[in-house]
Amino acid sequence: MKLFPNFHTLVSIGGFNIRYYAVCILLGALFAYQLGRYRFKKLGYAPNILSDYFFGVMVTGIIGARIWYVIFMWKELYASHPEDIIAIWHGGLAIQGGLFTGLIYSVYYFKKHQIDFFVAGDAIMPGVLIAQACGRWGNFFNQEAFGGEVSLSFLKGLHLPSFIVNHMYIEGAYHHPTFLYESVGNVILFLLIILVVKRISKKNGIQFFSYFVGYGIVRFFVEGMRTDSLMLGSLRMAQIISLIFIVCGIAGILYIHFKREDKQVDE
Structure with missing residues (x-):
């Protein structure tokens, strides 16, 4: 067994490698799960409701994220090497695809358990942001999802730790x-x-839709800097989806605020 055999790998056991990419994704998912479980418990739901949900949404999310990536990178990577489709440890998970399949599974799951979808969404989606934040560090260790060229002085001007600066040389x-x-x-x-949205409005669904507005804005601007965007013709697919997220999120907030009458659930 070798610990830290290279920049990409945490541990190597024989021919089996545990990569930082997988560790970051799992740590982020674990945080989202624990936060969601805590919030569900405060709402009075049985803990096993989210325990059962977690495995299903993880599997469907990863499958959706992989399918989305493979579709848009088929010609470049997978048409000649279809066996690599399953090699997710090398990277290649498009989070927006995972969000779509995860949402579909969530609608099914919470309807089955007779839980208001917006109540569940408010409890879960903020934690998804931390899961995504951790996942991006997995991209760092895989040296992918980086932006355009900059100077060394620019990176030093950001006052970043040297290990980040050094490994942005790609x-x-x-x-x-x-x-x-x-x-x-x-x-x-x-x-x-x-800390803010939750205090401003207690209506079910506001936090859920705020996720899509906020994440859409963050992703739209960051995506514009990247060099490895999934493309639809001359357009960056992630920016298109981000705009859809923003529009749908704003529409959802307006709907919840002005139209939807429900019992407000306080945590």
């Missing part, structure tokens, strides 16, 4: 640490939702 140049921009943006958004 393919012969320094690059924007877009993984870090999005990670920090998601953490700030998480704090805004649970």
Whole structure:
């Protein structure tokens, strides 16, 4: 067994490697699960409701994220090597695809258990932001999802730790640490939702829709800096989806605020 055999790997046991990418994703998912479980408990629901949900949404989310990535990278990566489709440890999870399949599963699951979808969404979605923030560090260790070229002085001007600066030297140049921009943006958004939005409105669904507005804004601007965007013609697919998230999120907030009458649930 070898600990820290290289920058990408936490531990190597024979021919089996545990990569930081997987560790970051799992740690983020665990945080989202524990926070959601805590919030569900405060709402008076049995803990096993979220325990059962967690496994299903993880599996469907990862499958959706992988399918989304493979679809848009088929010609470049997988048409000639379809066996690599299952190699998710090398990276290649598009979070927006995972959100779509995760939402579909969530609607099914909470309807089955007769739980208001917006109540569940408010309890779960803020934690998803932390899961995404952790996942972006997985991109860092895989040296992917980086931005355009910048100078060394630019990175030093951001007062980043040297290990980040050094490992943003990729393919012969320094690059924007877009993984870090999005990670920090998601953490700030998480704090805004649970500390500000939650206090402003107690209506069920406001926190859920605020996630889509905030994440859409963060992702739209960060995506514009990246060099590896999934493309739809000349358009960055993630920016298109981000705009859809923003519009749907604003529409949802307006609907909840002005139209939907429900019992307000306080945590």
